[in-house]
Amino acid sequence: MTAIVGLDRVTFAYGDTVAVSDVSLTVEAGDFLGLVGPNGSGKTTLLHLMLGLHEPDEGSVELFGRPVDEFDDGGRIGYVSQQATSRGGAMPVTVRECVTMGRFAHAGRGRLSDADRAAVADAIETVGIGDLADRLVTELSGGQKQRAYIARALASDADLLALDEPTVGVDAESRDAFYALLDDLNDDGITIILIEHDIGVVTDRANRIACVNTELYHHGDTESFVESDALSEAYGATGQVVHHHH
Amino acid sequence: MSETATPDGEGDAGTNADARPDRGLRRNVELAGVGLTAAVAVGMLGFLLLYWAQDLPVASELYAAFRALGLGMDAAFGTNVFRHPIMWQSMAVGVLVGVVAPLVGSFLVHREMALIGETLAHTAFAGVAIGILVNASTGWDSSLLLVALGVAIAGALAVQWLTERTDAYGDVPIAIMLSGSFAVGTLIVSYGRGLTAINIEGYLFGNLAVVTAEGARLMGALSLLVVAGVALTYKQLLFITFDEQAARVAQLNVTGYNTLLVVMTAVVVVGAMQVLGVILVAAMLVVPVAAASQVARSFRETTYLGVIFGQLSVVGGFAVSIGLGLPSGGSIVVVAIAVYLASIAFSGFSVKAISAHG
Numbered sequence: 001m002t003a004i005v006g007l008d009r010v011t012f013a014y015g016d017t018v019a020v021s022d023v024s025l026t027v028e029a030g031d032f033l034g035l036v037g038p039n040g041s042g043k044t045t046l047l048h049l050m051l052g053l054h055e056p057d058e059g060s061v062e063l064f065g066r067p068v069d070e071f072d073d074g075g076r077i078g079y080v081s082q083q084a085t086s087r088g089g090a091m092p093v094t095v096r097e098c099v100t101m102g103r104f105a106h107a108g109r110g111r112l113s114d115a116d117r118a119a120v121a122d123a124i125e126t127v128g129i130g131d132l133a134d135r136l137v138t139e140l141s142g143g144q145k146q147r148a149y150i151a152r153a154l155a156s157d158a159d160l161l162a163l164d165e166p167t168v169g170v171d172a173e174s175r176d177a178f179y180a181l182l183d184d185l186n187d188d189g190i191t192i193i194l195i196e197h198d199i200g201v202v203t204d205r206a207n208r209i210a211c212v213n214t215e216l217y218h219h220g221d222t223e224s225f226v227e228s229d230a231l232s233e234a235y236g237a238t239g240q241v242v243h244h245h246h
Numbered sequence: 247m248s249e250t251a252t253p254d255g256e257g258d259a260g261t262n263a264d265a266r267p268d269r270g271l272r273r274n275v276e277l278a279g280v281g282l283t284a285a286v287a288v289g290m291l292g293f294l295l296l297y298w299a300q301d302l303p304v305a306s307e308l309y310a311a312f313r314a315l316g317l318g319m320d321a322a323f324g325t326n327v328f329r330h331p332i333m334w335q336s337m338a339v340g341v342l343v344g345v346v347a348p349l350v351g352s353f354l355v356h357r358e359m360a361l362i363g364e365t366l367a368h369t370a371f372a373g374v375a376i377g378i379l380v381n382a383s384t385g386w387d388s389s390l391l392l393v394a395l396g397v398a399i400a401g402a403l404a405v406q407w408l409t410e411r412t413d414a415y416g417d418v419p420i421a422i423m424l425s426g427s428f429a430v431g432t433l434i435v436s437y438g439r440g441l442t443a444i445n446i447e448g449y450l451f452g453n454l455a456v457v458t459a460e461g462a463r464l465m466g467a468l469s470l471l472v473v474a475g476v477a478l479t480y481k482q483l484l485f486i487t488f489d490e491q492a493a494r495v496a497q498l499n500v501t502g503y504n505t506l507l508v509v510m511t512a513v514v515v516v517g518a519m520q521v522l523g524v525i526l527v528a529a530m531l532v533v534p535v536a537a538a539s540q541v542a543r544s545f546r547e548t549t550y551l552g553v554i555f556g557q558l559s560v561v562g563g564f565a566v567s568i569g570l571g572l573p574s575g576g577s578i579v580v581v582a583i584a585v586y587l588a589s590i591a592f593s594g595f596s597v598k599a600i601s602a603h604g
Contacts, residue, residue, distance in 0.1 A: 053494055079495040079496075101481075101484070104496065109478065
């Protein structure tokens with residue numbers, strides 16, 4: 001098995017506030033990792049550390065077997081940030097323009113080739129928004145926006161999808177369809193790391209769970225997570241757990 | 247252009263058949279506008295080149311032809327403007343500003359960095375003040391604009407350094423820098439008063455008469471650099487503007503492109519300062535782009551429309567300025583805002599039209 005992401009005793013603090021403390025975990029190729037924990041537990045920070053958006057204060061991070069600061073093959077990662085999906089900015093960008101950004105890591109400084117355009121068209125079809133390709137991203141519903149961002153990740157031929165609470169503000173029906181799409185992509189061999197506040201969704205879909213609250217409370221397969229009491233430990237007495245029953 | 251349609255089509259011809267011809271017309275009108283603007287800009291660059299080289303054998307004949315054209319235009323419009331080369335060089339600077347300011351502004355506005363243009367203009371003002379003082383006290387004849395350019399680029403790098411160390415584009419350090427550099431500029435101007443007869447108001451409010459032959463040539467060269475810079479890095483600038491974190495994950499050199507963007511802004515601001523003045527310069531970075539964003543159907547269209555609206559504002563502003571004898575800076579900005587209001591009205595109507603069709 002190849003490790004896609006490897007964290008070794010990683011600690012990170014914003015000033016004096018420790019956000020991530022002594023976390024070690026690996027994500028293997030083909031994994032669907034659910035990253036759960038209460039609000040402010042350092043989930044997003046941990047994901048940023050994995051992607052090299054933050055440098056750890058202690059410990060080391062490897063991406064695709066290379067130290068994260070030497071990693072340079074940006075096309076292998078598709079990232080959908082919280083900020084990307086919640087931004088209400090009025091920047092007029094079409095779905096096609098947004099998805100085309102996924103090819104920029106491949107095209108470098110050069111012009112986009114016909115192969116690049118074909119990859120963009122394919123990605124837009126794969127997520128089922130072909131009829132929206134010339135619409136502005138700002139005009140889409142939450143669920144359609146998510147698909148556009150996923151298409152951007154697919155267009156880059158990413159082997160790793162990193163999603164930070166992708167269904168905030170998305171209606172229940174679109175959300176189910178969206179997670180079904182993620183399942184399909186995972187079946188095709190794409191590794192997925194998903195931050196999600198809805199524990200039920202994660203335990204239904206993910207084959208691995210990392211439960212964090214600054215420290216790592218559980219990392220392993222989903223069954224052992226459900227049976228363990230990592231969740232209540234991580235959330236503590238005051239924490240509120242969102243359950244989503246099927 | 248290449249991205250108009252996918253080769254294999256989208257399949258649902260039924261819903262798009264009505265929209266397509268209209269979209270094609272719109273696109274052709276835009277391309278014609280961009281083409282016309284480019285032709286005017288190239289013509290103005292040509293004039294600057296001829297004006298510079300007028301004593302050389304071939305150029306002198308072409309230059310004479312240009313002067314004859316100017317006289318003809320004066321005769322046709324009943325004006326006393328186009329026969330003067332000094333007016334042409336001011337108009338050349340205006341036209342070039344109308345191209346490059348909205349081009350850079352497209353990214354600035356959507357990065358919510360609009361205030362940065364204003365800040366760099368005030369930094370450039372301090373540069374002009376420093377240049378005046380140095381010239382007056384040493385007897386050198388260094389170019390004020392070159393000094394302003396140097397100071398503005400230093401200011402741009404300082405802004406970039408500040409914002410890398412605060413979260414996002416925090417407006418407090420920017421505001422401090424804006425008023426701080428202007429304060430330094432006013433102190434230097436007061437200190438140097440009496441040493442020099444240079445008209446500082448021209449730099450504050452913009453004046454066609456402030457434009458020197460050297461300033462116009464500098465603007466010509468800088469415009470070519472900025473257009474080339476945006477053309478070469480359009481993809482990267484678009485990505486970091488739309489989704490900076492994802493651009494970082496895709497291993498783009500986000501800090502490098504941010505720095506390029508603020509330096510290009512400084513360059514545009516120093517050029518535009520000649521006709522718009524320090525206080526009004528940010529308007530050309532922001533207003534045409536804001537107008538374009540109201541009606542544009544894609545980001546590429548925003549840049550096209552921004553340049554077209556920018557050019558309309560400059561030409562209209564010059565017409566008002568020359569016709570009524572008013573300062574160029576205020577005239578251009580007022581026309582730009584009129585274009586902005588018109589685009590809001592237009593987008594309001596078109597939203598209604600779309601919803602009426604369901």
